[in-house]
Amino acid sequence: VAEDKPDPGGEAAALERLYGAYRSRIYGFLYRMAGTRDGADDLFQETWLRVARNWADRAGIADEEAWLFTVARNVFLSERRATATKLRGAEELKLVPAPAGRSPEHVAEDRQDAAALEAALAALSADDRAILWLVAVEGLEQRQIAEVLGIGYPAVRQRLARARERLSERLAHATLDGREPDPHKANQS
Amino acid sequence: MSSSHDHPLFHRLRALPRVEPDEELVGRVRALALTTLEGHSARLRPRQVIATAMVAGGVLAYFGWAIAFVLSP
Numbered sequence: 357v358a359e360d361k362p363d364p365g366g367e368a369a370a371l372e373r374l375y376g377a378y379r380s381r382i383y384g385f386l387y388r389m390a391g392t393r394d395g396a397d398d399l400f401q402e403t404w405l406r407v408a409r410n411w412a413d414r415a416g417i418a419d420e421e422a423w424l425f426t427v428a429r430n431v432f433l434s435e436r437r438a439t440a441t442k443l444r445g446a447e448e449l450k451l452v453p454a455p456a457g458r459s460p461e462h463v464a465e466d467r468q469d470a471a472a473l474e475a476a477l478a479a480l481s482a483d484d485r486a487i488l489w490l491v492a493v494e495g496l497e498q499r500q501i502a503e504v505l506g507i508g509y510p511a512v513r514q515r516l517a518r519a520r521e522r523l524s525e526r527l528a529h530a531t532l533d534g535r536e537p538d539p540h541k542a543n544q545s
Numbered sequence: 546m547s548s549s550h551d552h553p554l555f556h557r558l559r560a561l562p563r564v565e566p567d568e569e570l571v572g573r574v575r576a577l578a579l580t581t582l583e584g585h586s587a588r589l590r591p592r593q594v595i596a597t598a599m600v601a602g603g604v605l606a607y608f609g610w611a612i613a614f615v616l617s618p
């Protein structure tokens with residue numbers, strides 16, 4: 357539809373490039389924030405619409421990666437104010453294909469561990485989930501985290517350490533399907 | 546923060562299943578974003594035209610006044 361129209365400034369092409377490069381990462385982040393597919397879908401759409409509406413702001417932005425995650429987080433915060441987000445933790449685990457070369461017992465064990473971690477992550481505050489995800493999975497730098505979370509540069513390490521500690525505590529106290537927690541994995545703080 | 550990235554808990558977080566948007570959503574959001582971008586650009590154009598016209602009018606008025614001043618007896 358839109359691609360057939362003239363694009364003199366190359367703006368549509370630039371937006372397409374950004375969308376292609378970041379859509380999966382933004383969706384993964386929003387899924388962890390929302391906790392459900394439906395929630396992530398809505399946030400994903402609103403994030404990219406907000407990016408398009410504020411496209412003119414992009415000219416003055418040095419770090420588009422941090423800008424996009426900031427927009428995504430702000431959309432989540434706005435949405436959360438409007439409706440309380442219900443976290444469902446590990447709803448997608450059943451869709452994950454088994455890794456090749458793993459026995460069914462090991463696969464089941466891996467999935468239980470992943471489910472425990474998903475549940476522990478989902479039980480954290482949105483700020484804790486955001487900082488853990490952005491650092492651990494997205495690999496954002498300290499200055500980028502400070503920008504996305506709207507906090508001072510020195511506070512990032514402290515927030516990260518606390519979030520990690522809280523996740524470790526949640527894991528240590530988690531029992532999944534009556535199973536005792538694995539002390540080796542729970543104490544990795 | 547490089548040492549923080551190597552924390553064992555972070556390795557476990559990275560190993561969690563990646564959740565991807567489905568194709569239908571990807572296509573729909575792309576089309577919506579591009580349409581929104583185009584709409585915003587279109588709304589900006591009249592404002593840019595008015596601003597340019599005002600500046601050009603000001604310049605013309607200034608030179609007109611200057612020429613009239615020089616040519617006046």
